[in-house]
Amino acid sequence: MPYRKLEEYNIEVTNEVKDRYKAIIEELGEDTTREGLLKTPERAAKAMQFLTQGYDMDPAEILKGAMFAEDYNEMVIVKDIELYSLCEHHILPFFGKAHIAYIPNGHIVGLSKLPRIVDVFSRRLQVQERLTHDILECINNTLKPKGVAVVIEASHMCMMMRGVQKQNSVTTTSGFRGAFETIETRTEFLKLISSSLS
Ligand SMILES: Nc1nc2c(ncn2[C@@H]2O[C@H](COP(=O)(O)OP(=O)(O)OP(=O)(O)O)[C@@H](O)[C@H]2O)c(=O)[nH]1
Numbered sequence: 001m002p003y004r005k006l007e008e009y010n011i012e013v014t015n016e017v018k019d020r021y022k023a024i025i026e027e028l029g030e031d032t033t034r035e036g037l038l039k040t041p042e043r044a045a046k047a048m049q050f051l052t053q054g055y056d057m058d059p060a061e062i063l064k065g066a067m068f069a070e071d072y073n074e075m076v077i078v079k080d081i082e083l084y085s086l087c088e089h090h091i092l093p094f095f096g097k098a099h100i101a102y103i104p105n106g107h108i109v110g111l112s113k114l115p116r117i118v119d120v121f122s123r124r125l126q127v128q129e130r131l132t133h134d135i136l137e138c139i140n141n142t143l144k145p146k147g148v149a150v151v152i153e154a155s156h157m158c159m160m161m162r163g164v165q166k167q168n169s170v171t172t173t174s175g176f177r178g179a180f181e182t183i184e185t186r187t188e189f190l191k192l193i194s195s196s197l198s
């Protein structure tokens, strides 16, 4: 993903969000005039723009940018794609790995585009289930493969740092379309990624 340089942040958004962060930090009992916190509202405003930059991006266009006609009919798997997202309930991170497979139907896609669309959908306020579904449907509708599968395993900071405070629970979500809806293909996929699953 093309990471934004600092000068590319929207100045108006940065200023608006900065003022609100300043108010929040003060409301929480801190002194925003002390040295360590002077630039914190602006840093936080930029960090949040970075972490939600997926709203400005069109994942289907990313896939379309590297689709190649190819007569390859076997399963293609890209596994262990690390992801960092924000849970939409607490605006705290959840993070983990995505595993994606598809069976081409006349077209293959540039391999890097799969991690790129994971990043686009991750950099929004999300729930893990919708993130899984967004990636699945984007590949299904754009590449129109014979089948597509997505598995995501993630840890949620809102369950670790606060709330139930469980440090080792991992949430797994999955989605299957087309050929992966048959038990044989799904089993083959799960076997091929099994060394990566926790
Ligand atoms: N299904 C789903 N739930 C999520 C995800 N991320 C966070 N949550 C849950 O969202 C729920 C929000 O529940 P609430 O009862 O409204 O919020 P809360 O009082 O902060 O809940 P606790 O986390 O249990 O303290 C919690 O159960 C979270 O664990 C996600 O990606 N998918």
Ligand SMILES: [Zn+2]
Pocket (backbone or CB within 6 Å): 087, 088, 089, 090, 091, 092, 156, 158, 159
């Ligand atoms: Zn949460």
